[in-house]
Amino acid sequence: MIALTMLALTGWLVVAQGEEKISFNQHVRPILAKHCFACHGFDEQAREGDLQLDDRAAAIDAGAIMPGAPEQSELIARVVTDDADSIMPPADSGDALTTQEIEILRRWIREGAGYQQHWAFHPSRRPSTSQAGANQSPHAIDWFVNERLKAAGLTANEPADRITQLRRVSLDLTGLPPTEKQIQAYLADDSEKAYERLVDELLASDAYGEHWARPWLDLARYADTKGYEKDRPRIIWRYRDWVIDALNQDMPFDQFTIEQLAGDLLADPTPDQILATAFHRNTMENDEGGTDDEEFRVAAVKDRVDTTIQVWMGLTMGCAKCHSHKYDPISQQDYYRLYAFFNQTEDADRQQPIVPTPTKQQQQQQQSLETELQTLQAELQRLPEGYTEAWQSWKKQFDDQPLWVALKGPQLESEQQLTLEQDAEGVLHVQQELPEKDTWSLTLALPADQEVTALRLETLPKPKSTKWQDPNVVINELQAELITPDGQSQRLKLVRPRADFSQRNWEVPKAIDGDPKTGWAFSPNAAKPHAAIFDFEKAIKPTAGSQLRLKIVQQYGIGLVLRDFKVSVSSYASDWLLAEIHPQANLKRLFQRTVYEPTIKLHQRIESTRKQITALNQSIPKTPIMRELPETRRRETKIHVRGNFLDRGDVVSGAIPSAFGTLPAEAPQNRLGVAQWLVSPKNPLTARVAVNRVWAQLFGIGLVETEEDFGTQGTLPSHPKLLDWLAVEFRDNGWSQKQLLKTIVLSDTYRQSAVTSAAKIAADPRNRLYSRGPRFRLSAEEVRDQALAVSGLLTERLGGPSVMPPQPDGVWKSTYSGEQWRNATDDNRYRRGLYTYKKRTSPYPAMLTFDAGSGEVCQIRRIRTNTPLQALVTLNDTVYLEAAGALAKHMQAAGETPREQIAHGFSRVLIRPAQAIELDRLLMVYEQFADLYKDQPEQAKRFLKSAGLEDGDPRLVAVANVLLNLDETLTKP
């Protein structure tokens, strides 16, 4: 027992002193989980000796535990025995219980061997705050924190000074240092409310959403490429912007959840709710040649299951893919039953389904163009006054002279000896079975005494042929000649070719380009009539007996030769001659568009509006989204034996993990049901997991350190009551993240100074008790954004496609992909780190060095490191040099003397004024560089150039480089 008191671990000490009953969750479960559950736990496959220790009844039945009688309990006998054959855990496992652990088990059995449900699976209840009176602080967070500090013999620090609080809270809420305006306003107001007003302002800024989107995008495994070998680009930044927007609007977390997991299944979903489902389309796709789409579709669906449970419940289901969880109550069946819900979407390792996802601005443009179009069309419907009269009088002319006149009297010279007959309508019919190819000379009579301006060739669909499959026609070349009555021929040049339809790469101009290999054709629309029109370059004036001779080359082969067709000419002006199938029937259209001024204008405006709509629609990004398969195409889900997708076991239907009950009968039995259940009061985990994540962002470590694991293998919460209090607050305050943040950052715990001492470090090395303010290195994005902000370079623009700030040459060398990194030269060079293009197989190196992930899988937390490679980035990377250059410019302009200039730079970076001694030291560097560059103007110039400057003071650039590399700069104060 004496040995036990050596244990300074919280809880254990209390146990050792015998003041408190043994707690199963706090004391016993960790021992059983560590040593026993792997073989005697929940996984029935792995279970040895038919003994299950995670279930009280089973353990008592098996004789392992006899409540009240440790010495009669087999469990104790087996862990203390000297017999190498029967000792547990087995001797060869290298694992053995310590005497302390054995003692705890003994006492637990003696006290009745009570079991408890795992702490995190209990619903959270608002803990009593009745001890408030004993505390000074008005803030509940501080009561819980102080309670534990007191027990450990520690006290919290005094509040940090005002400027430190300002910089800390600004970085925490927006990821940026405070702006000049915010600093001024805050410092000018020394009332109690100044800090709270500042917090409100920060929470209301756009930068808030940008900053808080970052950890969420880590969870969403957001990236701009698809991953694996080809790692091709994926346009999904609209989803990133959706997250920013949702956070800025403070969308309640339950809604935030439902829209991302199942927005498409909501009744009448908005485009934004559909866009939100891109959350689960961030899974990777494998475009490598020869890969099996089903294999990677399955991998993506599994990733969705794992990610969902990780993100919302802080549980790991990954291992249940292959076997039941050894520690948490999740069976393999549970896994595939949840999988069944996610196994019903259309996507299958391909880009589809994707939908247009216009930005707000594009939506507005769309709307205004549509409105304009409707207005114009309505105006056209109404028709201006006098229209009817004008139309009637104009139409008359066609009674005498039709728009097109079919030519008669065909004489055909065919290489294949074909002959033609003309019917009453003027249509020419080939009389024989079509040859493979042919070239014709077709002569037709021209109407006399009328100017002829254009030629029209009209083809009719061919009847089914037994010989030729393809109903298409290819006119390789068309030439025209005028034959005068005296038999003279005169070549007629054809211009302005146009057709109602042309096949791709077989456009109608190719029929008159002089190249017999090209031509006009109309697949895949050959089953319809088509027409082509050619103007004569000069109108012809035939006289009686004049003829038109056409050379029609049709040498494609496979019978693509004209069969039933018509040749007409017109006497009207070219712009009246539209390549339409029924020109006479469309006279009204002609009148409106080319003759009658008031409607011409309207039509032009309609046309231009349509063009704008088309252009806009083409520019709208298309985002991959989730879409449920129709009822008839639902997939059957079978268990994958040992996780192998080819080895199918029993069929399962959708359900939530059985340890958490079942979906209510009235709930939708699909993803939407899952999403609603995640945020329902029935779910004990979601709110805890969410507030813990927010806490970890602010304090560096979560109340539950293993943010990714709230299961029995995870760490216990350092402050269980505080965690529950926050969780209940969060849920009861409408799931508002802004409110939650405000609550936390207004606490004394958050606002205290970060100063520490050897004693505090010894007693609370990782600040798990909050005996001092949170102080840790800024995130990859913050390091970058801060440097850009304090140097005045930052481009503040919300959202848009991802950007490519400078990265060293040659970093991108991806297999078989022609993608290239092009350093931005416009203001996209200085966007926030959040917007940097993220290629999964080759992430932006400077960010990676500062622990940012690659977006390959859901990243619950970034493990902070402190490495020499980080120093090289902020010392030498282009962006930090350019920031130093820009900062130096501001310094130079801000003062007369180097000292003033440096003081200005210091406070720009760190917000606080420099102390004299710090200025002395910085001036010293300034002088050292003065000395270094004194005789080396060339080198000085090159250094300026490295910092992106044409001219300036290289000494100040060197000082700025120092300022941007200070520990204090890189750290949240």
Next chain:
Amino acid sequence: MNLSQKLQRAQADTRRQFFAQAGLGLGAIALSSLLNQESQAAKPNWQIPAKAKNIIYLHMAGSPSQLELFDHKPTLSRLHNTECPKEYLEGKRFAFIRGVPKMLGSQAQFKQHGESGQWVSNHLPNLSKVIDDLCVIRTVHTEQFNHSPAQLFMHTGNSLLGYPAMGSWVTYGLGSENENLPGFVVLSSGGKTPSAGKSLWGSGFLPTVYQGVQCRTDGGDPILFLSNPDGMSRAGRRKTIDAIADLNRYQHQHIGDPETLTRIAQYELSFRMQMFVPEVMDIGKESKETLELYGAQPGYVSEAESAADPRRLYKGNDPTFANNCLLARRLVENGVRFVQLYDWGWDHHGSSPGESIDETLPIKCQQTERAIAGLITDLKQRGLFDETLIVWGGEFGRTPMMQNNVNKDLKKGFVGRDHHPHAFTMWMAGGGIRGGAYGQTDDIGYYIAENPVSVRDLQATILHQIGIDPHKFSFPYQGLQQRLIGPTEEGRVLKEILA
């Protein structure tokens, strides 16, 4: 005293004054004590006696054909150009083969070499001379038959992205022997990074400090951001680092955060790396004989390294890989724990130019085999061979059938084989591995006949040789004690091939 000296003295005074005012003693902090070495108070339960100190892993990305290099199959040659029997096709998934392909006899000539009498092809004339040092394992098999997942499986133990590389595991367990260099270095050649990209040397769920550091040999900084900007001299950098350190110490004195001290140390280390890394990376310091041994050429930057499609530029005399081999020796000599080489361009499908068994494979061999033989010879001469484990191989093997999706019949420059996961050759040497062949495939090299070796076995053996018990070595993540060799006990140390 000239002006400059006066200035220096004045500065020295200022600095002294700074320390006096700040209440700091010069050099009060022993930097070395703060360095990032994992302090191993107690010997962890997974640590076992090590045979090797370092690992050099030579990965031929794309996967070389075992049937043209090490696995001699006369029967296959007899069946050349006949249709593949159905039993080899039914129920099988191939990346590219469709329908019934023809058998493809070896496109190389084999002879027995060395005292062990191992069969080696004419593409490997230099390697044949040191063949007795190699343990050629002809019976490796894998679970994956596409590049990216197979490479990930080989190096991270998982075919999906997001798991730590073998080099990360090793440096996480054992740390680095040289505090001026990263413990896990990656070198690449062949003009492209391997299919799975940088994820192959990512640290997955281990702290990022254990990720592989890619040292570049194509003319840029050997380590990204290593060079000072143009116009910033080493003397100038010294001054800035001193200033940063002094101000940080002052900060530390007021705040007391130990991370500040670590940061001071890391800046100092970065300064030393700036000097040390280029020195180690400079193979120009090697003797003529050594360069000749490898076929290395200091300063050579291959055109292929910046080409969109480097395969068209493959020529036999490209020394990039040779340079990397020599560098690998210099790195392990300087205490780098794990050196990973990737050479791209071994995916010989025969479907487009520059990727054939008959034309490209001999060129890739010429680019690499002399350097590998040189590396072995060099390590032996320096007494480093026994403590350095060398591993060679691809991510899978190649089919005994000809790939038929582009050309149905043999065509010069377009003879190819598809991916083959069922049996392929890798070899290990040095680091406590015996020489001689291991394992036997069937008559046509399709299946394993005896002594199968899984990727898990290889991983277990590699960890074992470096002094890590592969079964006990783990990291808690996602509710599991994650291990390189995976969650099950199927992987085993190949005791039969240990010296």
